[in-house]
Amino acid sequence: MNHKKFLEIWNLSKAFPGPQGDVPVVEGFNLTVAEGEIISLIGHSGCGKSTVLSIVAGLTGPTEGTVIMGGKEVTEPGTDRGVVFQAPCLFHWMTALENVVLGLEQAMPKASQAERREKAGYYLSRVGLADAWHKKPSELSAGMRQRVGLARAFALSPRMLLLDEPFGMLDSITRCELQDVLLQLWREDKKTLLLVTHDVDESVFLSDRVVMMTSGPRACVGEIMDVTLPRPRERHTVLDDPQFYDLRERLIGFLEGQADHAATALPPAAAAPPSARGPVRKLSAA
Amino acid sequence: MAFIELSGVCKGYGRPDQRTHVLEDVNLSIEKGELVSIVGYSGAGKTTLVSLLAGLIMPDKGEVKVDGKRVTGPGPERGVVFQNYSLLPWLSVLENVQLAVDQVFTKLSTSERRAHAMKFVEMVNLGPAAGKRPRELSGGMRQRVSVARALAIEPEVLLLDEPFGALDALTRGVLQGELQRISQESGKTMLLITNDVDEGILLSDRIIPLGAGPRASLGPATSVDIERPRARKALNHDPRFRAIRLSVLEYLLESGKTKRAERDARDPKALPQPETKHQAASEPVQIAEVNP
Numbered sequence: 001m002n003h004k005k006f007l008e009i010w011n012l013s014k015a016f017p018g019p020q021g022d023v024p025v026v027e028g029f030n031l032t033v034a035e036g037e038i039i040s041l042i043g044h045s046g047c048g049k050s051t052v053l054s055i056v057a058g059l060t061g062p063t064e065g066t067v068i069m070g071g072k073e074v075t076e077p078g079t080d081r082g083v084v085f086q087a088p089c090l091f092h093w094m095t096a097l098e099n100v101v102l103g104l105e106q107a108m109p110k111a112s113q114a115e116r117r118e119k120a121g122y123y124l125s126r127v128g129l130a131d132a133w134h135k136k137p138s139e140l141s142a143g144m145r146q147r148v149g150l151a152r153a154f155a156l157s158p159r160m161l162l163l164d165e166p167f168g169m170l171d172s173i174t175r176c177e178l179q180d181v182l183l184q185l186w187r188e189d190k191k192t193l194l195l196v197t198h199d200v201d202e203s204v205f206l207s208d209r210v211v212m213m214t215s216g217p218r219a220c221v222g223e224i225m226d227v228t229l230p231r232p233r234e235r236h237t238v239l240d241d242p243q244f245y246d247l248r249e250r251l252i253g254f255l256e257g258q259a260d261h262a263a264t265a266l267p268p269a270a271a272a273p274p275s276a277r278g279p280v281r282k283l284s285a286a
Numbered sequence: 287m288a289f290i291e292l293s294g295v296c297k298g299y300g301r302p303d304q305r306t307h308v309l310e311d312v313n314l315s316i317e318k319g320e321l322v323s324i325v326g327y328s329g330a331g332k333t334t335l336v337s338l339l340a341g342l343i344m345p346d347k348g349e350v351k352v353d354g355k356r357v358t359g360p361g362p363e364r365g366v367v368f369q370n371y372s373l374l375p376w377l378s379v380l381e382n383v384q385l386a387v388d389q390v391f392t393k394l395s396t397s398e399r400r401a402h403a404m405k406f407v408e409m410v411n412l413g414p415a416a417g418k419r420p421r422e423l424s425g426g427m428r429q430r431v432s433v434a435r436a437l438a439i440e441p442e443v444l445l446l447d448e449p450f451g452a453l454d455a456l457t458r459g460v461l462q463g464e465l466q467r468i469s470q471e472s473g474k475t476m477l478l479i480t481n482d483v484d485e486g487i488l489l490s491d492r493i494i495p496l497g498a499g500p501r502a503s504l505g506p507a508t509s510v511d512i513e514r515p516r517a518r519k520a521l522n523h524d525p526r527f528r529a530i531r532l533s534v535l536e537y538l539l540e541s542g543k544t545k546r547a548e549r550d551a552r553d554p555k556a557l558p559q560p561e562t563k564h565q566a567a568s569e570p571v572q573i574a575e576v577n578p
Contacts, residue, residue: 172481173539198455239531240532248522252522259456
C-alpha cells in the first residue's frame with residue numbers, strides 16, 4: 001500500500017431524495033490523503049461536508065464513486081475508523097473512565113478489564129482529565145465532555161479519525177484548549193485525521209491541508225490550500241506568524257465568495273437541504 | 287466619576303455552606319459613549335455580570351453604579367439584549383418592539399409610539415418584515431428584532447450578552463457590521479459580552495478579559511486604538527489587531543490553566559499525569575477503587 005495514498009476518494013457523489021426529485025448534495029468529489037496527515041474540510045452550513053465524512057465513515061453509502069482506505073473499499077463502519085461528533089454521546093450513568101472502557105470492550109475483546117482500565121486511564125490523563133475520571137458526564141462541562149470523547153476515540157486506536165465539527169458547540173476559548181489537546185494526542189499517535197469544521201482559525205491551526213468545498217447543491221472540492229506552518233505548533237508562535245494571517249485571509253476570501261455565489265444562484269430551500277441530513281443522522285444513531 | 291462603576295463586586299449562588307463563588311472583586315469603569323467588551327469562557331460569570339448591571343440580581347459585596355446612582359433594580363435607562371431573543375411569539379416584529387415603547391414612552395400617542403417603533407425596526411433593516419411573526423424569521427432576523435427593541439426604549443446604556451452567540455459565522459459577520467454602524471450613529475454607551483476575541487476587538491474601544499471561574503475577576507484592559515469603520519479583512523493584516531488578539535487569548539488560556547491546576551491539586555483521586563507513552567505503560571495507573 002502506498003502511504004501517500006492512504007485514503008482515496010474517487011468521484012464521489014451523493015443525492016438525497018427531495019420533494020422535487022433527488023437533490024445532488026455532493027457531486028464529483030475527489031481527494032487523496034496521506035497516512036498521518038491532518039486534513040480539514042471547510043465550507044458553509046449545508047454544503048455537504050458532513051455527508052462526505054459520513055460516507056468515509058461508512059455510515060451512509062455514496063450514490064456514485066468509491067472510497068478506498070488502506071487499499072480496501074469502504075462499504076460499512078469499522079473499528080479502523082473512529083468518529084467524533086459535535087456532542088460526544090456519553091452514557092450519563094457511567095463515569096468518564098467507564099465510558100472510555102466501554103468503547104475498549106469492543107476494540108480489545110481479548111484484553112482483561114484491568115488492561116482496558118489502564119489504557120482508558122492513560123488517555124484520560126492525556127486529555128487533561130486525570131482529576132475527573134470518576135465524574136459522571138453531568139458533573140463535567142461541555143469542554144470536559146468533549147475531552148472524554150477525544151480520549152475514547154484515541155483509546156480505540158483506529159487508523160483514522162473522522163471529526164465532525166468536534167468543537168462546534170464550545171465557546172471560542174475552550175475551542176482553543178481542545179485544539180491543543182487534539183494536537184498533543186496526534187503528536188504521539190500520528191493518526192490520520194479528517195476534520196469537518198467551519199472555523200477558519202481552527203482549520204489553519206490544525207491542518208496540513210485545508211480542503212475548501214464549494215456551496216451545494218453539487219458541492220465539490222473548490223480549492224486545496226497547503227498549510228506549511230512548522231510543527232509542533234504552539235499557539236503563541238502561530239498567532240505571531242504573518243503566514244497564518246495570509247492563509248486565514250485566503251480562506252475567508254474563498255468562503256465569502258461562496259456565500260455571494262450561494263445567495264445569488266440558489267433558491268433558499270436548496271442552500272441547506274434539511275432533508276439531506278435526516279438519513280445520515282438516523283444511520284449514525286443506529 | 288465614570289458612567290458605569292463596579293467596585294469590589296462579589297457574587298455567588300447557593301446556600302452559605304456550599305456557595306459557588308462566581309465573581310470575586312470585579313472592578314470596572316466605563317465612560318459615557320464608550321463601547322467596552324468583556325471576553326471570557328462560557329460559565330465564567332459573564333451573564334452574572336450583565337444581570338448585576340441590569341439590576342436583575344444584587345451583588346453580595348461591592349457596589350454597582352450607573353450614572354452615579356446605585357443600581358437597585360431594572361430600569362429603562364439600561365437596555366439588555368440576550369443571546370436567546372426572548373420575543374413574544376404571537377406578536378409581529380413591529381408589535382414586539384412597540385410593546386417595549388408603550389411601557390416607556392407613556393406620554394406619546396399610539397400613532398407616535400408606532401412611528402417610533404418603526405424607526406428602530408428600519409434601523410436594523412427589518413422594514414419589509416415588520417408584519418412577520420418571530421417563527422417566520424431566521425435566527426439573525428430575530429436577534430435584530432431584539433436589538434431594535436432594546437434600542438427603541440432609548441436607553442443610556444445597552445448591555446449585550448453574547449448577542450450573536452447562537453448565529454452562524456456568516457450571519458454573525460453581517461450583524462457585527464450593523465452593530466458597528468449603530469454604535470457609531472447613536473454614540474451609546476455599550477457593554478458587549480462575548481466569548482469571541484475577534485468580535486470584541488472588531489467592535490470595541492476597550493477589551494477586557496474575564497478570567498476563568500470560579501471566583502472570576504477581570505484582567506487587564508486593552509485599548510483598541512484602531513480607526514473605524516473596521517473591516518475584518520483589513521484587521522487581519524493589522525499588527526495592532528494581532529498583538530491585542532494574542533495577549534487577550536493568552537491571558538484567558540493561562541487563567542484557565544491555573545484554575546484547572548488548582549482544581550487538580552484539591553482532588554485526591556487524580557490519576558498520575560503521564561509524561562510519555564512508555565513510562566505510562568510501565569507504571570500502571572491507580573484506578574482500582576473505581577468500582578462502586
